Amino acid sequence: MDSILLRARGTPDSQSLTTYLAAGGYNAWEKVLQMTPEAVMNEVTLSELRGRGGAGFPTGRKWSFIPKDHPGPRYLVCNADESEPGTFKDRELIEHDPHLVVEGIAIAAYAIKAATAYVYIRGEFGRWATILGKAIADAKKKGYLGKGILGSGYNLEIVVHRGAGAYICGEETALIESIEGKRGFPRLKPPFPAIAGLFGKPTIVNNVETLACLPHIINRGAKWFASIGRPRNTGPKLFCVSGHVQRPGVVELPLGVSFREIIFDHCGGIRDGHTLKAFFPGGSSAPIMTADQVDVRADFDACAEAGSMLGSGGVIVLDDSVDIVEAAANLARFYAHESCGQCTPCREGADWAMDILERILAGHGREGDLDQILRICTYASNGMTICPLGDAFSMPLSSMVKKLSGEFERRIAAASRLPQKKKPVLPWSGPLPGFGQ
Amino acid sequence: MPKLTIDGRVIEVAEGTNLIEAARQAGVAIPYFCYHPYLSVVGQCRICLIEIDKQPRLAVACATPVADGMVVRSETSDRVREARKAVMEFLLANHPLDCPVCDQAGECLLQDHSFDHGLDTSHMLETRRTFAGLERRMLGPHIVQNQNRCIHCSRCIRFTQEISETAQLTYKARGNGVYVDTYDGTPFDDPMSGCTADVCPVGALTVKEFRFRKRTWKLRSVPSVCPGCSIGCNVWIDHHEKVVYRLSPRENAAVNATWICDYGRFLAESLNRHEVLRPQRQIDGQLQPVDWADALASLGEVLDTASSLRVVASANLSNEELFLVKTLLGGARRADIVVPVWTGEQRRMKNGSGAWLQSLDAHPNAAGARRLGLRLVDHGGLARFLYGAADVTVILDPLAHPFLETDEATQLLRVGTTIVFARLEHPVTRLASWLLPTPSLACNEGTFISQTGAVQRFAAALAPPQQSRPLWSILMALGGELATEELPLRSPAEVFAHLVQTEKGFAGLDWETLAGTTDTAQRERYHGG
Numbered sequence A: 001m002d003s004i005l006l007r008a009r010g011t012p013d014s015q016s017l018t019t020y021l022a023a024g025g026y027n028a029w030e031k032v033l034q035m036t037p038e039a040v041m042n043e044v045t046l047s048e049l050r051g052r053g054g055a056g057f058p059t060g061r062k063w064s065f066i067p068k069d070h071p072g073p074r075y076l077v078c079n080a081d082e083s084e085p086g087t088f089k090d091r092e093l094i095e096h097d098p099h100l101v102v103e104g105i106a107i108a109a110y111a112i113k114a115a116t117a118y119v120y121i122r123g124e125f126g127r128w129a130t131i132l133g134k135a136i137a138d139a140k141k142k143g144y145l146g147k148g149i150l151g152s153g154y155n156l157e158i159v160v161h162r163g164a165g166a167y168i169c170g171e172e173t174a175l176i177e178s179i180e181g182k183r184g185f186p187r188l189k190p191p192f193p194a195i196a197g198l199f200g201k202p203t204i205v206n207n208v209e210t211l212a213c214l215p216h217i218i219n220r221g222a223k224w225f226a227s228i229g230r231p232r233n234t235g236p237k238l239f240c241v242s243g244h245v246q247r248p249g250v251v252e253l254p255l256g257v258s259f260r261e262i263i264f265d266h267c268g269g270i271r272d273g274h275t276l277k278a279f280f281p282g283g284s285s286a287p288i289m290t291a292d293q294v295d296v297r298a299d300f301d302a303c304a305e306a307g308s309m310l311g312s313g314g315v316i317v318l319d320d321s322v323d324i325v326e327a328a329a330n331l332a333r334f335y336a337h338e339s340c341g342q343c344t345p346c347r348e349g350a351d352w353a354m355d356i357l358e359r360i361l362a363g364h365g366r367e368g369d370l371d372q373i374l375r376i377c378t379y380a381s382n383g384m385t386i387c388p389l390g391d392a393f394s395m396p397l398s399s400m401v402k403k404l405s406g407e408f409e410r411r412i413a414a415a416s417r418l419p420q421k422k423k424p425v426l427p428w429s430g431p432l433p434g435f436g437q
Numbered sequence B: 001m002p003k004l005t006i007d008g009r010v011i012e013v014a015e016g017t018n019l020i021e022a023a024r025q026a027g028v029a030i031p032y033f034c035y036h037p038y039l040s041v042v043g044q045c046r047i048c049l050i051e052i053d054k055q056p057r058l059a060v061a062c063a064t065p066v067a068d069g070m071v072v073r074s075e076t077s078d079r080v081r082e083a084r085k086a087v088m089e090f091l092l093a094n095h096p097l098d099c100p101v102c103d104q105a106g107e108c109l110l111q112d113h114s115f116d117h118g119l120d121t122s123h124m125l126e127t128r129r130t131f132a133g134l135e136r137r138m139l140g141p142h143i144v145q146n147q148n149r150c151i152h153c154s155r156c157i158r159f160t161q162e163i164s165e166t167a168q169l170t171y172k173a174r175g176n177g178v179y180v181d182t183y184d185g186t187p188f189d190d191p192m193s194g195c196t197a198d199v200c201p202v203g204a205l206t207v208k209e210f211r212f213r214k215r216t217w218k219l220r221s222v223p224s225v226c227p228g229c230s231i232g233c234n235v236w237i238d239h240h241e242k243v244v245y246r247l248s249p250r251e252n253a254a255v256n257a258t259w260i261c262d263y264g265r266f267l268a269e270s271l272n273r274h275e276v277l278r279p280q281r282q283i284d285g286q287l288q289p290v291d292w293a294d295a296l297a298s299l300g301e302v303l304d305t306a307s308s309l310r311v312v313a314s315a316n317l318s319n320e321e322l323f324l325v326k327t328l329l330g331g332a333r334r335a336d337i338v339v340p341v342w343t344g345e346q347r348r349m350k351n352g353s354g355a356w357l358q359s360l361d362a363h364p365n366a367a368g369a370r371r372l373g374l375r376l377v378d379h380g381g382l383a384r385f386l387y388g389a390a391d392v393t394v395i396l397d398p399l400a401h402p403f404l405e406t407d408e409a410t411q412l413l414r415v416g417t418t419i420v421f422a423r424l425e426h427p428v429t430r431l432a433s434w435l436l437p438t439p440s441l442a443c444n445e446g447t448f449i450s451q452t453g454a455v456q457r458f459a460a461a462l463a464p465p466q467q468s469r470p471l472w473s474i475l476m477a478l479g480g481e482l483a484t485e486e487l488p489l490r491s492p493a494e495v496f497a498h499l500v501q502t503e504k505g506f507a508g509l510d511w512e513t514l515a516g517t518t519d520t521a522q523r524e525r526y527h528g529g
Helices: A017-022 A027-034 A037-047 A059-064 A089-096 A098-111 A126-141 A172-179 A208-220 A222-227 A259-266 A300-305 A324-338 A344-361 A369-379 A389-403 A405-413 B019-026 B078-093 B109-117 B155-163 B194-199 B292-305 B319-332 B366-371 B379-387 B407-413 B427-431 B471-481 B492-502
Strands: A075-080 A116-121 A157-162 A203-207 A236-243 A249-254 A276-280 A314-319 B003-006 B009-012 B049-052 B071-073 B143-145 B169-172 B179-182 B205-207 B220-225 B234-240 B243-249 B280-283 B286-289 B309-312 B336-340 B343-350 B356-361 B375-377 B392-395 B417-422 B434-437 B446-449 B455-458
Touching: A017 A098, A017 A126, A027 A098, A027 A208, A037 A059, A037 A098, A037 A208, A037 A222, A059 A203, A075 A098, A075 A172, A075 A208, A089 A098, A089 A126, A089 A208, A089 A236, A098 A116, A098 A126, A098 A157, A098 A208, A116 A126, A116 A172, A126 A157, A172 A203, A203 A208, A208 A222, A208 A236, A236 A259, A249 A259, A259 A276, A259 A314, A324 A344, A324 A389, A324 A405, A344 A369, A344 A389, A344 A405, A344 B078, A369 A389, A369 A405, A369 B078, A389 A405, B003 B019, B009 B019, B049 B078, B078 B109, B143 B194, B155 B169, B155 B194, B194 B205, B194 B243, B220 B455, B292 B417, B292 B434, B292 B471, B309 B319, B309 B379, B319 B336, B319 B366, B319 B446, B319 B471, B319 B492, B336 B379, B366 B375, B366 B446, B375 B379, B379 B407, B407 B427, B417 B427, B446 B492, B471 B492
Parallel strands: A075 A116, A075 A203, A116 A157, A236 A314, B003 B071, B309 B336, B309 B392, B336 B375, B392 B417, B417 B434
Antiparallel strands: A236 A249, A276 A314, B003 B009, B049 B071, B143 B205, B169 B179, B220 B234, B234 B243, B280 B286, B280 B434, B343 B356, B446 B455
């Protein structure tokens, strides 16, 4: 398949507006301005585009949740927080084709009748925030954004808002809180953002990659888009392959190719002398899949059927050199650090699971530890918390413990009964400044 | 109105009610930590999980509004019971379990819910999380913080954001390291700071003035009304063995929801102060103890034979006392009665609908005096009143007005016979011809009228110390000595009933159902406080 989303990769000066216009850029935007918002929404619904941020919710349906008779304002938020471990596709899109993202934002904003769009970009992405800011400024200078765009009555301002380094702010309601200037605590749902989101107004939050699909859908039609991939899993998808492969990086493939194709045909296979042990199909929050599941199709439905999820498409490949206990402890450390601290099961559970894994690693595992990890995972997921972060740490940990239990059990069997070391001091819970008492 | 089933009980409740309140009405107690009826709903403690028919996941009761035909299962669902056990285990995983040395023990939601919904044991083998430097520190002048005990319910934070509106408290750090602090690290000097300890379901925030003074299960609570200002916040007087240990808020949505300000809260200690403890009479420039019976007989004579009589009443007195004064001394005795009032510091309170009530009136019952038709005077009026001459002057409460403390006032009161009813030593008690002991609010019962016109009853927590007696009882006894027709009244309740008959402003009221005292049952601790 020819590159669609990443067609500008390799083109010299691909970030500039001139290059983008020469390749037919903003044609879709001009076309959209002649259409009604309902027609745009309809086209996207017909394309069967599913959100690329992780949940895979149909984009057209998400837009349709905006109350028809709301007086406004409505907001569109582009989620460029991209903090999921193993995911780096949005950065790639912004790096090579910022105007494609800007055009996508404009189309989506038009479809939901928003006059302001926010791009919430990960704090660490300073360079890409600058690139996007420049693209927005250039587009505005040419009249593609701003007031009375291209002679139509439509106004649109795009604001780039940088995050401050919290994984949780990629969750849409925490992201909204963060834009509002508050602490990034996810909100209780309902109400969903489409009803009461940013500043209490109807808001749609879409991923960068989702939005980047829109200009192509408008240009070439929903039918063409739906012809790529498989039924209900349509369109091209960026897969971020990392870990022990020969050529890691972002590859663009239609949804529904197998993980074997992704890993072995497009990324050169496992590095020399090693074999595949397991892989995360969609970022570190997805349940792990073992080598025998490598022929599963990489699409939303097939992954769900196989007991995992496509998530963001961040394929993390682990070869036989990986100690799965160490990998699990590393993941647990990440989620314990990134839990916002709001809900009891996630706040206490992530930390607890981390402590157990650290203890097993240190050679002091005990019988019953694995049961306890599974118990924590059961009661921190599946609706026990406000946002899916509880699920995000439970799913990979429980799947690792269940599917690769042998490695954990060997560690525990070899454990000593020596006194335990003191719990390592976490970087954020050291002595607090200013309290002498 | 939606009709739903909770644990098999069918109930009809108002639209928009959440499941915790609906269950409460159905007689089913759903446990909660972070939920508070007067704070916003955050749904973060997760203990109120319930099972709703046809919903695959458990839902939080606090954030789920009722719907018609809903079938809800709380303790009757195995899934719910297991989930609650798990949440309790999570909450206790890092909790220090220092109940024996924790002052919250006995009124701790974590203890209660642990007994009702928790496991007997814990699977926790790891080193517990601790917060170095935050185990025992003064968060502000009144609040002691022990962050190790915190269960992160955010009630205190929401209280400062939504109720006191100082927004002083916040979470800092994240994950399991989250702790409560003021935004800028400055002392937590909110004028309602004590309420954060009330809403704290555990012993993370405690009040410095109360902690370690009395184990809470020994306390007995009596409904009363705060005497601090004219807003009339409903309070509990928490006492044990003749000592008042604290005032805590008593729920009344129209006045103070479940809050009281720090000024009112810390009046508790002053209710224990009694310095005048026996009737005394000035003989040869010295106050000499006398017998109550002798004192009353002599006083009856003094009052009966006085050619001119004036009374400085007080807006700190109950309606019943003011009425007795008005009837016994104002009626046949033709006494000139004034009620001095003065402007104090501004006090603020937020009621249950989120509106601020403000008061500059330093008395609890100026509205009552007004309704009884008594003459209210300010500083100048009181001075003019005292400059006028009288044979006998009765001062019912030296704390009625600061003017009474001045040299000017004491000089004026040296003329003629001065009868003083007092609890504390005061410049006028030293010059009194007769000094009669009256106890504090904690030993009295009666009614006050708040600035909004609500007639609120307060009950007596303690018996009056030594020989001091509530003013109403002294006045009624005195009534027997006076040469007038007798009032056959024996208690404030009877006085009030009489008042309802004779005073227009009180018509139609009933002592038994007065605002704020209908629910004198065991106090609801789930709100905290």
